[in-house]
Amino acid sequence: MTPNKIKVTTIEGGDFKRLKSEKSNIYTNLFLSKPEDVIICEYQEENFCGRHVLRALSQNLDFFSDEYLMEIARNLAAAEQIYRNQESVHITEYFYRNTGDYNIQILIAALLNVFNIDLIKIDKLENDNCPIRSLILSHSENIQAFLIQQNYHYYCLRRFRLTKDYLFKIDSKHPMHHRPIHQRNILKFIDALLETGCNVYITIQHIENDLNHGLSTENIATKLWALPDAPADLEPLTVFLENDEIT
Numbered sequence: 440m441t442p443n444k445i446k447v448t449t450i451e452g453g454d455f456k457r458l459k460s461e462k463s464n465i466y467t468n469l470f471l472s473k474p475e476d477v478i479i480c481e482y483q484e485e486n487f488c489g490r491h492v493l494r495a496l497s498q499n500l501d502f503f504s505d506e507y508l509m510e511i512a513r514n515l516a517a518a519e520q521i522y523r524n525q526e527s528v529h530i531t532e533y534f535y536r537n538t539g540d541y542n543i544q545i546l547i548a549a550l551l552n553v554f555n556i557d558l559i560k561i562d563k564l565e566n567d568n569c570p571i572r573s574l575i576l577s578h579s580e581n582i583q584a585f586l587i588q589q590n591y592h593y594y595c596l597r598r599f600r601l602t603k604d605y606l607f608k609i610d611s612k613h614p615m616h617h618r619p620i621h622q623r624n625i626l627k628f629i630d631a632l633l634e635t636g637c638n639v640y641i642t643i644q645h646i647e648n649d650l651n652h653g654l655s656t657e658n659i660a661t662k663l664w665a666l667p668d669a670p671a672d673l674e675p676l677t678v679f680l681e682n683d684e685i686t
Contacts, residue, residue, distance in 0.1 A: 474607055474617040474678075477671040478599075483611040489541030491611035492593040493549055496584055496642065498669030502553055508541060511548050543588060543638070551645060556665045558586060558640040564630050571650055574659065575641060580622055581663040582606075585629065588638035596620065596628075600672035607676075619678045642666060 479498045481491045493503040543558075550556040561572060575582070585596040585606070594610035606625055607617040620628050629639055644665045646653035654662055 471677045472671075472674045474619070474671070474676045475615050477674055477676065478597075478607060478609060478617050479669070479671070480609050480614040480617070481611050482614050486540045486591070488593045488611055489546055492586060492595050492609075493546060495595050495609040495611070496550070496586065496597060497554065497666060498597075498671055503549055508545055508549060511545050511552070512542070515542075515544055515548065540591065541593075543640075546586070546593070550642070554666065555645045556642050557645045559643055561629070561633070561639045561641060563633060564626055571654055574654065574656070575643070575663065576626070578656075578659050578663065579626055581660040582625075582641055583664045583666055584642045586640040586642065587632060588640075589632070589635075596625075597666075599676060600668060601674060602676040602678070605676075605678055 478495075479500060480495055481500070483491065487505065490503055490505055490508060493508075494500055497503070547558050550558060559572065559575065561576070564576060580603075583598050587594050587596065592612070594608065594612070596606040596608055598606045604622050605619040606622070607619055609617055632639055641663070642665045643654075644662045646662070
């Protein structure tokens with residue numbers, strides 16, 4: 440698409456309004472918000488992307504302080520030491536104080552403690568022998584958020600209530616650009632991440648006892664919309680589509 444032709448898509452409750460500008464001017468509805476003006480995303484601080492991604496998922500800066508996450512690391516190390524029959528377990532197995540590297544187990548525990556949310560890891564999209572993962576992926580339109588671990592960096596893809604056709608990439612390395620990914624492309628996008636060795640997790644409400652019996656087609660939409668509403672959920676967001684690429 441040439442630079443002077445930019446699609447501007449606005450979404451509210453799934454309804455689309457497409458505007459095309461043949462010149463450089465872009466016309467938008469004054470009542471719509473730019474994602475960068477509403478979506479919360481911290482700037483990258485050393486290697487504290489674990490804290491950044493938890494706050495991006497929750498869209499709340501009041502939770503998940505480093506002191507809180509360090510305390511979780513200490514508790515996990517203590518529990519692991521008991522499990523290993525008092526064999527010494529160093530906290531650095533979960534957290535490096537000077538750099539802010541957080542083990543995924545800390546993020547899992549923090550989301551469960553604060554929001555009663557679990558993370559389900561997705562290893563592949565096709566021929567998955569796990570019926571729960573297959574059920575979730577067959578209802579990808581209901582997934583509120585993905586947590587991505589790419590090498591040693593965390594970021595997330597999050598959907599917002601009044602802009603449900605898109606998930607936005609929220610990455611502390613790029614805090615002023617939240618790339619939109621259309622729902623029809625999301626599984627292809629996730630598959631590309633898996634191909635490059637990324638770890639991909641889906642947020643879901645915690646289910647007591649057996650997940651296999653606690654999740655069904657009747658409740659999956661509610662279970663997958665696990666995070667509480669944030670200000671960005673309550674405003675329709677303007678989506679700028681410069682091309683159709685997803686990677």
